[in-house]
Amino acid sequence: MKLYTETEIKAEVDNPEFQVKIPAFSGRNYPIEYLNSREFELLTYFLFKKEISQGMYSDEFDAVRLMKGIADKGRDLLLQFENKNTGVIQCKRYESLINKPQLAREIIKFVLHAIQDKSLINNSEKFTYYFIALNGFNDRAQNLLNDLKSILNEEKIESWTEEVIEENEGIKIKSFKTVETELNDIFNKIKVEPITGHDLDQKLKNSKEIIPMFFEVEKVASEEMLRQVLSEFVGFKNDEDLEKLRNRLQNVPQEKRMYFGLFNIYGFDLSFYKKISRDKKLIVNIAEIRNELNRRFVDFLKETIEKYQIIFISGLKELSPFTKQVVVPYLFNKYALLYNQQEMGGFMAKIVENKKDSQLFKYQTIEEHKQHYLEIGQLVLNDDYSSFVGDNELLELKKNLTKWIHAGFESIQEMSDRFDEDMKVLMPIIETIENYIRNIMPTNPTIIIDNSGLGETEEDFIELLKKVNKLE
Numbered sequence: 001m002k003l004y005t006e007t008e009i010k011a012e013v014d015n016p017e018f019q020v021k022i023p024a025f026s027g028r029n030y031p032i033e034y035l036n037s038r039e040f041e042l043l044t045y046f047l048f049k050k051e052i053s054q055g056m057y058s059d060e061f062d063a064v065r066l067m068k069g070i071a072d073k074g075r076d077l078l079l080q081f082e083n084k085n086t087g088v089i090q091c092k093r094y095e096s097l098i099n100k101p102q103l104a105r106e107i108i109k110f111v112l113h114a115i116q117d118k119s120l121i122n123n124s125e126k127f128t129y130y131f132i133a134l135n136g137f138n139d140r141a142q143n144l145l146n147d148l149k150s151i152l153n154e155e156k157i158e159s160w161t162e163e164v165i166e167e168n169e170g171i172k173i174k175s176f177k178t179v180e181t182e183l184n185d186i187f188n189k190i191k192v193e194p195i196t197g198h199d200l201d202q203k204l205k206n207s208k209e210i211i212p213m214f215f216e217v218e219k220v221a222s223e224e225m226l227r228q229v230l231s232e233f234v235g236f237k238n239d240e241d242l243e244k245l246r247n248r249l250q251n252v253p254q255e256k257r258m259y260f261g262l263f264n265i266y267g268f269d270l271s272f273y274k275k276i277s278r279d280k281k282l283i284v285n286i287a288e289i290r291n292e293l294n295r296r297f298v299d300f301l302k303e304t305i306e307k308y309q310i311i312f313i314s315g316l317k318e319l320s321p322f323t324k325q326v327v328v329p330y331l332f333n334k335y336a337l338l339y340n341q342q343e344m345g346g347f348m349a350k351i352v353e354n355k356k357d358s359q360l361f362k363y364q365t366i367e368e369h370k371q372h373y374l375e376i377g378q379l380v381l382n383d384d385y386s387s388f389v390g391d392n393e394l395l396e397l398k399k400n401l402t403k404w405i406h407a408g409f410e411s412i413q414e415m416s417d418r419f420d421e422d423m424k425v426l427m428p429i430i431e432t433i434e435n436y437i438r439n440i441m442p443t444n445p446t447i448i449i450d451n452s453g454l455g456e457t458e459e460d461f462i463e464l465l466k467k468v469n470k471l472e
Helices: 006-014 037-053 100-116 139-146 148-153 157-167 176-187 197-205 223-230 239-250 270-277 280-312 327-344 346-353 366-381 392-405 412-440 458-471
Strands: 022-025 063-068 077-081 084-092 128-133 191-196 215-218 257-259 264-266
Touching: 006 037, 037 063, 037 077, 037 084, 037 197, 084 100, 100 128, 100 139, 100 148, 100 157, 100 176, 139 148, 139 191, 148 176, 157 176, 191 197, 280 327, 280 412, 327 366, 327 412, 366 392, 366 412
Parallel strands: 022 215, 084 128, 128 191
Antiparallel strands: 063 077, 077 084, 257 264
């Protein structure tokens, strides 16, 4: 086997042609699908090389080698431990999901080459075959990955093997029957590990030094970054500030503390509390401020979900608009309800949730949303738009949009099947979006209206002016 040296790999990466990089945006998935085949292999090489150097594979692998002159032989990178071959990596950039026949033939092709070249696998029981499928695997292929031995019971294993032998000139094996025993032995022992584009993206996010080799990164301010910036001049910068507040409040006598549920007041006389508690207008005004902040956060939550839907999902042409429409309402209902529970407290939240007429609580799970959209789909198939509301122009817009969403479907069953198939791709993306949403959800939200004026000293006043100027 011919292997690339470190010097050859460095020369290739330093080549001016390689330096033309694809734009990417920090905080979003990297456009791995736009790399060419060679760049894809090199990216995989560097990612595994880093993980091996960090000891992630302990006694499984201690080196990854990029292989030469092995076109279409079922392996792109070689994994070794103490100079013995203990694994290989096959890279596939298929635009669609890998199906079972494709996966089976690729693995069979590798095993046939291993039967021809005994040096490829030193010990089948300690050998791992990594199959990288950029866009993932369908259910039947995933089932095969979970139980590779089941391939031995496949009716088509012989025809698959014969097809591989016929299609690959480098395989000199005459027929399936001549190697059946060896095939069975290897399939019973080796491990096959799947890797998807999402997995590679996660590896990249933990490999900041590798990203600039393949992508021209455009930085986009994330919520986390903005929170760090704002924390420099807004609110409590550190625990010392919180300690100051605690010291101030702990010295307030118990009789000068009043808790009104929506707000708390410290330091005033009991007679003053009694007076304001009878002033409904004042209480309502304070409550309205709290409610206005809640309303604005819910609006912000919806805007954020819509933004991530556009970034991560809108451009995925392989997904049906019928399925895509579930993302925003599902995530909004889930996290708006969570926020509502945090704001109201457990007791009141349960009472409100029992109001079944509330649309916010009516559809919570993906399945509930799906059934709702199937009901709408049935109306569309019946050409029934009687439930639509709005003026003529708005009604026409709604009808055209609805027809576009349901275009190509001739039955509810077709809609349901397409939805279920799309969700296999969509759910990992939704989970990624949820990670971002959880970051913006308030943690013990607290509003403090302080009565310390504009500062006790000139330095306090100057610091306040600096904060205001930064906000502007």
